[in-house]
Amino acid sequence: MTATGRTPGRRPGGPDTRGEIVRAARESFADKGFAATSIRAVARQAGVDAALVHHYFDSKDELFIEAMALPLDPRQVAAAILNGSREDLGRRIVTVFLGVWESDEGQQRMKAMLRSVVTSDDVARIMREGMTRMILEPVSQFIDLPDAKLRVGLIASHLIGMALTRYVVELEPVASADLDQLVDRIGPAIQQYVSG
């Protein structure tokens, strides 16, 4: 049940078995992508039994959340976005997204994540696959229009760009605008994408 030490630089198993599994998952996500990574393959790469991986992580999604050090569960983000009327979806998307960024811990981790996405093709690919599966697809289904995936991709692009200008580039007056002001302004632009 401990790491086999097959990979150079891997720490001896035992106390950090959970960490070994997370590292193996990260490598597999980077090498093969999200879809082609299986719990079994991660277990093999970590030198542990698949049952042990399941002991720590209920699903591949949870392994992904941990491997990418996400500040919160994207499935909860999707659930919060979809919990309400379609008429108010634009504002709700902005409110939920800003909520992720506005906590202190969230902001540091999201900034680090955004920087990795922009500078590493591997991280970009993993995040793209994970976010598509856990957030963009459920929202596309909710919107239910012929080009819903493009619409949701453009919503994501607006929000990522807003995070970039507000928290990383600190462009004024976007950087110091208060949350209500942002929701009031961005909400209708997002709503424009979710309306037919």
Add this chain to the structure above:
Amino acid sequence: MTATGRTPGRRPGGPDTRGEIVRAARESFADKGFAATSIRAVARQAGVDAALVHHYFDSKDELFIEAMALPLDPRQVAAAILNGSREDLGRRIVTVFLGVWESDEGQQRMKAMLRSVVTSDDVARIMREGMTRMILEPVSQFIDLPDAKLRVGLIASHLIGMALTRYVVELEPVASADLDQLVDRIGPAIQQYVSG
């Protein structure tokens, strides 16, 4: 008229005087920001006469464009955006912005620029100041609404985010959407910001 060699690693002056000036400008923009950088200070730092800087560059804006290796002149971008009616401004902004990215040279240089902006606080600050002055402010004046600067900042955020998802992260179907499709979809979202 040659570099003084005061800065370690600087090449001997003469043939690359123009390059010296550009390097000095880049340093000054990074250290002091765009507003506080003067042609005279750049000349001093490059160890040349201010008249020589003026010989190569008509203005600080041109020094900025060269120092940041921009694929095209932001003042021309602003002029193209503002050349037409307000009713069609949303589509025109998207068309002009995509035009910058869609040429092969533009795309490589813009990608490199976007990566530097996200990873270097200095580059982020310089670009923020230069773009605000040369593009965002003229467009804000054109829009002429009480919160025009916030609106234009949010337009910029959407476009930067779109470039990031399309060209860097390659999120589908945004990455492979054709240009007309993007203008048709994003245009109304941008128009929503420029209408009162």
